[in-house]
Amino acid sequence: xxxxxxxxxxxxxxxxxxxxxxxxxxxxxxxxxxxxxxxxxxxxxxxxxxxxxxxxxxxxxxxxxxxxxxxxxxxxxxxxxxxxxxxxxxxxxxxxxxxxxxxxxxxxxxxxxxxxxxxxxxxxxxxxxxxxxxxxxxxxxxxxxxxxxxxxxxxxxxxxxxxxxxxxxxxxxxxxxxxxxxxxxxxxxxxxxxxxxxxxxxxxxxxxxxxxxxxxxxxxxxxxxxxxxxxxxxxxxxxxxxxxxxx
Amino acid sequence: xxxxxxxxxxxxxxxxxxxxxxxxxxxxxxxxxxxxxxxxxxxxxxxxxxxxxxxxxxxxxxxxxxxxxxxxxxxxxxxxxxxxxxxxxxxxxxxxxxxxxxxxxxxxxxxxxxxxxxxxxxxxxxxxxxxxxxxxxxxxxxxxxxxxxxxxxxxxxxxxxxxxxxxxxxxxxxxxxxxxxxxxxxxxxxxxxxxxxxxxxxxxxxxxxxxxxxxxxxxxxxxxxxxxxxxxxxxxxxxxxxxxxxxxxxxxxxxxxxxxxxxxxxxxxxxxxxxxxxxxxxxxxxxxxxxxxxxxxxxxxxxxxxxxxxxxxxxxxxxxxxxxxxxxxxxxxxxxxxxxxxxxxxxxxxxxxxxxxxxxxxxxxxxxxxxxxxxxxxxxxxxxxxxxxxxxxxxxxxxxxxxxxxx
Numbered sequence: 203x204x205x206x207x208x209x210x211x212x213x214x215x216x217x218x219x220x221x222x223x224x225x226x227x228x229x230x231x232x233x234x235x236x237x238x239x240x241x242x243x244x245x246x247x248x249x250x251x252x253x254x255x256x257x258x259x260x261x262x263x264x265x266x267x268x269x270x271x272x273x274x275x276x277x278x279x280x281x282x283x284x285x286x287x288x289x290x291x292x293x294x295x296x297x298x299x300x301x302x303x304x305x306x307x308x309x310x311x312x313x314x315x316x317x318x319x320x321x322x323x324x325x326x327x328x329x330x331x332x333x334x335x336x337x338x339x340x341x342x343x344x345x346x347x348x349x350x351x352x353x354x355x356x357x358x359x360x361x362x363x364x365x366x367x368x369x370x371x372x373x374x375x376x377x378x379x380x381x382x383x384x385x386x387x388x389x390x391x392x393x394x395x396x397x398x399x400x401x402x403x404x405x406x407x408x409x410x411x412x413x414x415x416x417x418x419x420x421x422x423x424x425x426x427x428x429x430x431x432x433x434x435x436x437x438x439x440x441x442x443x444x445x446x447x448x449x
Numbered sequence: 450x451x452x453x454x455x456x457x458x459x460x461x462x463x464x465x466x467x468x469x470x471x472x473x474x475x476x477x478x479x480x481x482x483x484x485x486x487x488x489x490x491x492x493x494x495x496x497x498x499x500x501x502x503x504x505x506x507x508x509x510x511x512x513x514x515x516x517x518x519x520x521x522x523x524x525x526x527x528x529x530x531x532x533x534x535x536x537x538x539x540x541x542x543x544x545x546x547x548x549x550x551x552x553x554x555x556x557x558x559x560x561x562x563x564x565x566x567x568x569x570x571x572x573x574x575x576x577x578x579x580x581x582x583x584x585x586x587x588x589x590x591x592x593x594x595x596x597x598x599x600x601x602x603x604x605x606x607x608x609x610x611x612x613x614x615x616x617x618x619x620x621x622x623x624x625x626x627x628x629x630x631x632x633x634x635x636x637x638x639x640x641x642x643x644x645x646x647x648x649x650x651x652x653x654x655x656x657x658x659x660x661x662x663x664x665x666x667x668x669x670x671x672x673x674x675x676x677x678x679x680x681x682x683x684x685x686x687x688x689x690x691x692x693x694x695x696x697x698x699x700x701x702x703x704x705x706x707x708x709x710x711x712x713x714x715x716x717x718x719x720x721x722x723x724x725x726x727x728x729x730x731x732x733x734x735x736x737x738x739x740x741x742x743x744x745x746x747x748x749x750x751x752x753x754x755x756x757x758x759x760x761x762x763x764x765x766x767x768x769x770x771x772x773x774x775x776x777x778x779x780x781x782x783x784x785x786x787x788x789x790x791x792x793x794x795x796x797x798x799x800x801x802x803x804x805x806x807x808x809x810x811x812x813x814x815x816x817x818x819x820x821x822x823x824x825x826x827x828x829x830x831x832x833x834x835x836x837x838x839x840x841x842x843x844x845x846x847x848x849x850x851x852x853x854x855x856x
Contacts, residue, residue, distance in 0.1 A: 250814045253806070277816035289811040293829025293836070302825065303815035310816065342829070359815060 203228045203398045204249075204367055209259035211241070211248050211423075218244045219423040222259070226367070229395040233409055234402050235434060236420035237442040242402045243286060245420075246371040249400075250283035251276045264366065278310030280366030284356040284373050286402075290344040296355075299343050300325055300362060307363050328361045332388050349376030357388040368392070369400045374408035386411030406438040421445045456554050462561040466573035473567040482566075485749045485781045487689045487718035491635070491663040498606040498635055503527040503578040509597055512628045516842070519592045525602050526578035526609040534590055540619075541592075542583040546610050549581035560612055560641050568665050572639040576610035579638075583614045584621045584650075591622035591843070596638070598631045598662075606635040613640065615648045615676075622651040622840050629659040637665045644676040646700070651840050652680040655850070660688035660717060667693045674700035674729075681838050683847055684711035684719050685854050693722040698732035698760075708838065709738035710831045710847075712854060713746035713778075720749035727760040727793075736767040739834045741827050743774040751783045754797070758789035765795040772830060773803055824855045 204226040211219035218241045226232050236242050248255055251273035261269045268276055291299075304324075305315040316324065329339060332354045344352050353373055360368055370389065374382055389399070389412050401414060409417070409431060417433040418425045419442070426445050427433070475492040476483035483489060506524040513520070520532040521543060531543050550557060561573045580594075598607070615621060644650050670678050682692055696705050711719050725734040740748045754765040771780040784797040804826060812822035831851050838844040 250810075252810050252814075272819065273810055273813035274816055274818045274822070277814055283814050285811065285814075289807050291808050291811070291826065291829055293831070293833040294812075294825050295829075299812070299815075299825065302821065303812075303817055306818060306821070307816040363816065 203230070203264065204400075205260070205262040206249075207260040207262065209248070209257070209261065211244055211258075212256045213254065217423060218255075219248070222424055224418070224425065226398045226400060228398060230416065231393070231399040231401065231412065231414045232416045232418065233414035233434060234400065234418045234420050234425075235404065235406075235437055238404075240420045241423040242420055243371055246283055246286075246369045246400075246402055249276075249369055250281060274306070275310075277363070277365075278307050282360050282363055282365035282368045284353075284360055284368065284370045286372040286375060288344045288347075288352040288356055290342075290347075292342050292345050294343045296339045296341055296343055297322070297325070300339075300359065303359065304362050325358075325362065328358055331391070332358050332361070333384055334358055350378065350381035353377055353381065353385055354388070357385050361388065361392055364392075364397075366396065367398045367400065369402070371402045372404065373401070374403055374405065382408065383411060406434040409434045419445055456550050458554055458557050459550050462558060463574050466561060466570045467575075470567055470570040470574055473570070476567050482722070482751070485747075485751075486691055486720050487747065487749070488568075488663055488665060488691050488720070491689050495633070495635060495663070498604060500575060501525065501602045501605040501607045504601070505529065506599060506601055509599070509628060509630070512595060512597070512626065514593060514626070518590050518624075519588070521580065521582070521592060521594045522597065523580060523594060523609075524597045525599065526607050528580045537588050537590055540584065540586040540588055542581075542585065544581050546579035546581050546612060547577070549612060560610070562669070566667070568637060569639060569667055572608045572610060572637045572667070575606075576608035576637075576639065578608075579610040579612075581612050581614075583616065584619050585616045586618075587620040588622070591624055591840070594623065594625045596625060596627045598627075598629045598634065598636060600631055602631050602634045602636075604633045607637070609636070609638045611638065611640040613642045615642070615644045615650050617645045618647045619645075620649045622653070622843065624653045624655070624843065626655045627657075627659065629662055632661040634662045635665075636662060638667070640666070640668045642668060642670040642678070644670065644672045644678050646673040647675045648673075649677050650679070651838075651843070652678065653838070653840075653843050653847070654680070654682040654692075656682055656684040656687055656690065656692065656719075658686050659690065660686060663689040665691050665693070668695070670694065670696045670705070672696065672698050672700075672703040672705060675702040677704040677706070679706040679708075679839060681708040681835075681843075681847065682710075682721070683850060684709070684713070686717065687711075687713070687719050688717045690718075691720040691722065695724045695726070696734070697726045697728055698734065700729045701731045703729065704733040704735075706735045706837070707737070708834050709750075710740070710834045710851070711738075711748060712741045712827070712831065713748055714743040716745050718747040718749075721751070723750075723752040725754050725765065727754070727756045727763040727765060729760055731762045732760060733764040734766065736769070737834050737837060738769045739831055740771040740780060741774065741831065742771060742778040742780050745775070745777040747778065748780040750781070750799075751785075752797070753785040753787065754795055756786075756788040756790050756793050756795065761790050761792040763790060763793040763795065765793070767797040769797075769799040770830075771801045772827070773801055828852060828855050
């Protein structure tokens with residue numbers, strides 16, 4: 203599904219990712235854990251196609267190097283980034299945004315676009331599963347949403363767009379236990395043999411709900427250890443200091 | 450038939466205005482109030498334009514809106530036709546401004562004020578056409594004033610003077626739609642609006658598709674106790690236009706709400722000037738303007754809130770935002786507060802930024818192509834102002850206009 207080879211990312215003189223390598227197979231769930239400033243969020247932005255970075259290397263997605271592609275084309279090909287801090291956009295209403303997004307992706311895939319009636323029925327169905335009220339769908343995008351509402355909204359978008367690779371950037375931050383469970387249930391419902399996940403987090407608690415196949419420890423822009431889900435539990439006890447020292 | 454020159458008071462006021470104009474001449478960049486005005490160059494280069502003598506010119510019915518409304522059609526400054534529907538017929542008085550002068554030939558000086566403003570002085574001196582509109586009760590339907598200008602006034606100057614009076618306890622929505630098929634004309638429209646006690650007027654303006662003329666619209670609005678005035682001006686594809694309003698909140702609980710959106714590109718320009726005078730206790734004013742500027746276009750917003758020393762408990766708010774889409778476009782914002790009372794709440798904010806890259810990335814990361822994503826952001830940015838319009842039908846009308854403008 204995804205193969206990152208010798209990815210180097212910098213901003214000005216500052217190197218953020220250095221010779222970064224990662225392979226994610228079809229249907230696999232990978233978690234990346236690491237201390238603040240280790241480059242986790244940058245990795246998610248670079249995978250999603252954000253401008254402003256000097257990028258070198260290969261990002262092979264479904265056997266195509268997407269490193270030069272803009273963000274919209276990557277999303278249309280099936281990459282979804284659930285933002286750590288979803289952006290508030292005043293005046294852009296949820297329903298309009300979701301319909302535009304869904305139809306842009308469908309159009310790129312050569313599928314039939316949905317009309318208003320089909321869309322409303324679909325979005326309400328998905329929203330209900332995530333405990334999102336209809337009223338929220340009539341509001342401006344993320345404006346005035348609580349932390350929990352924003353994260354649920356990210357999962358709603360993910361469930362509508364049905365990506366092949368979902369990157370969750372600290373989706374657990376700012377969530378209380380109940381909201382965390384709702385979000386995790388939403389993600390688990392999307393797990394399938396054809397969909398891969400990359401979960402970026404500081405803490406093990408999200409991984410109690412979404413069981414990863416692999417856990418990677420990332421320090422100073424590179425992966426320093428890979429293990430199974432038990433590694434997350436270990437990290438919770440010993441922290442990242444040991445890995446930072448090693449570097 | 451009497452002409453306005455037969456009315457002694459009007460003749461005297463016009464002569465006085467002409468002297469004032471002659472003394473000052475056309476405004477220039479040296480005048481602080483006109484420093485950034487897009488009108489200056491046109492006026493300096495076209496000082497000798499012939500004055501258009503109003504005539505019975507033909508109506509363009511193609512621009513009529515297809516929803517139910519009361520119509521007033523003004524062609525080249527002269528009221529040509531009215532069409533009022535149902536009970537609204539009995540709630541409206543309309544005549545030409547000249548007829549109004551004849552019937553009220555004393556105490557007209559308030560319609561000839563603002564003597565310090567050279568273009569208002571010119572209008573006072575030269576205007577021979579315009580309308581008098583009196584709203585006597587709550588209207589069932591909105592009024593649309595179609596201001597139509599055609600090629601008969603090419604390379605001429607036209608001065609139009611209107612007076613709109615809203616009687617006590619009345620409500621009305623007045624939509625002014627401007628259509629210009631003329632060229633190189635200087636059009637000056639001076640409108641006095643009196644909003645009497647406990648009345649509410651919503652005044653919406655469609656300012657589009659005019660890049661060939663120089664237009665100065667000046668409004669003076671007097672608002673009485675517990676009355677309010679709401680205005681919205683939608684500007685797009687316009688050049689060499691200044692929209693100016695001076696509002697007097699004369700009595701307690703008088704309120705005004707001024708909303709503006711403008712989308713300027715290429716070499717377009719538009720200037721907005723607002724002065725709000727809080728002259729009594731417990732008055733409130735609200736200004737909210739958003740502009741999108743692209744190409745080499747230039748936007749200007751001058752907004753002043755004046756609070757008299759007796760105007761305690763004033764609430765004045767002003768927020769001016771612009772997004773600059775190119776490196777060559779400019780937006781000049783000049784927010785001013787002049788406060789002489791000590792128990793007031795006034796705020797002003799102004800920001801000019803480029804398009805928010807994080808917003809753009811967020812939308813693109815959802816598969817929305819860049820052009821479409823930018824359009825969504827711009828539409829959302831402007832719609833925030835449009836959403837403030839309290840008349841639901843016109844809110845939807847202008848939301849649709851905003852969407853159409855960008856598509």
